[in-house]
Amino acid sequence: MARIEDYASFVGQATIDELFLLARHLEGKSVQNVNSTAVGGGVAEILSRMIPLLKQLGVEARWDCIKGDEKFFATTKKFHNGLHGVAVDVGDDEYEHFLEVNRRNAGEMTFGDIVFVHDPQPVALIENRAEIGRRWLWRCHIDFSRPDPKIWKFLDQFVARYDAAVFSAPAFAQKLSVPQVLIAPSIDPLSDKNKELSEEAIASVFERFGIDRSRPIVTQISRFDYLKDPLGVIQAYKLAKQRLDMQLVLAGGGATDDPEGPAIMEQVKEQASKDADIFVLFLPPASDIEINALQRGSTVILQKSLKEGFGLTVAEALWKAKPTIAGAVGGIPLQIAHKYSGILTHSIEGTAQWIKQLISSPAYASKLGENGREHVRNNFLITRHIKDYLLLFISLFHEGDIVYL
């Protein structure tokens, strides 16, 4: 297990000292995190890393999961899609079942002084706040830019009872009656996906996949779905390759429940079959070391998304000091300041042009990469995330724009 002191080598001892200074202000307060699953998914992943670190800082932090049945999770899946802007139909009985499950869980739960609820599934635990008391925070981890109005109206009756709502990107802010806080996600520099790798480890991964490291390599790591635009990536590569030699690596998991996923994957495979320099790698879930190596060994990283939640693969690439070209969508502009810490593009042609520029100008590309790494060091590592959570908890007990602790 990682120790909080281990992060001093990345962010400096003074930053770790500040976390301890902040944590002191939560003495005697218990912080209870609540979500709907103990394993799988980004929320469980970050909580499993965050809770032990909060405890090491002296915070009485814990994590509980609500229990639900198949009908409950089918309904919350509809909520999830509806909040993403997909048209869904939720029946009255499904809303009622959702409330019943939340009431049952609330009845069985021992609440902390601060109840930190993650995502929509447990949002209605607050229904009986008048009886339960406590301070309440709601953290929305998902893309919330175009929520289905009916679903949002249902959820908002609960969100409005919280002390504050937390979103991952500015575009997800809503007209709410409660304060809204921006807390971006983070990456862990000690995880398999981001830790330093030896040159031998990197080389062996490229060797295994038959990719030639003596020639430029352009890589996009992401799921094979429409919103990540793998076909646009192939087109940009083809345009750029008219002028420069290079290889393209598309690596990631299979399509999710995106209905267009299988069709996109077929087209990607077809395109790749015509060009020996395109490598399409379907990686199983436990491929963090492979992803790490592919990012570290590439010349340029792409994340040409058409829509994005936060897009943490960008932070992963920047942390490895890689020149990165990404679509200016979702949380990506928070991670890349155009021409300072990476490149933001809006089209296939623009992406192709920047691929050529970065391969042809290694000194500039290297400077972008170095700046990108510093940007991630200061803003997107787990220590910043911990700081934001501590401030969030402390904010429940203070008012004003400037708070003297």
Place this chain on the structure above:
Amino acid sequence: MGEFHFYTKLDQTLLLGVKAGNAEELLAGIQIVPDSSIYHHTHRYLHQHHYLSPEPPNDFAYWTAHVLGDVVLGERLWSVDIVGFQSIAELRQTFVNILEGHLASTRRRIDCAGGQEFHFMASRTYVLPTPHVAHNLAEFAHILNKVSINSLYFHVFDAKLRLERGENDFSRWFRSLGKTELAEKSSRLDPYSHTLDGLRREIIAMVEKHGSD
């Protein structure tokens, strides 16, 4: 004021739910958001990119130039010399004047692409005492070398403009020690044109030079 107590600060970012899609809406937003939002958008870039020199422009200028594509207006917003302001109210008025002047001078209106709106945010700042106390200039230089950039940032940027103390905390302390020349020099520094580590080194160099005066 014989001792200098080092404080540090940590910021929480609030989302205001106010957004702009063109220069008119940017102006409307700048007129209504709280001071903590004007401060956020003129200082966030510097704090988050503190390792860069030259640093990216303030958020208003960056969005106008890079998202709206209006490089002329972007340059006007970028060239606001923040170090010359004593209050957020004055700073806000300057941005308002630039935008009003621009909108009056042209009928050209540019809307940003969908999803690339300017989202107004604000900073809520938490100030904490650190255990570090300097009793003389030598101790001051030693401590300044090891405190976080947040501490440096608080005493230089927040103290002068946000807390409206007239000048940065370091210069005020040097003055109280009778080190007038050091106070004047450090007060004249343009902290907005340095990286924060560069600024730290420059102040330490000044202190070491004047320490034996």
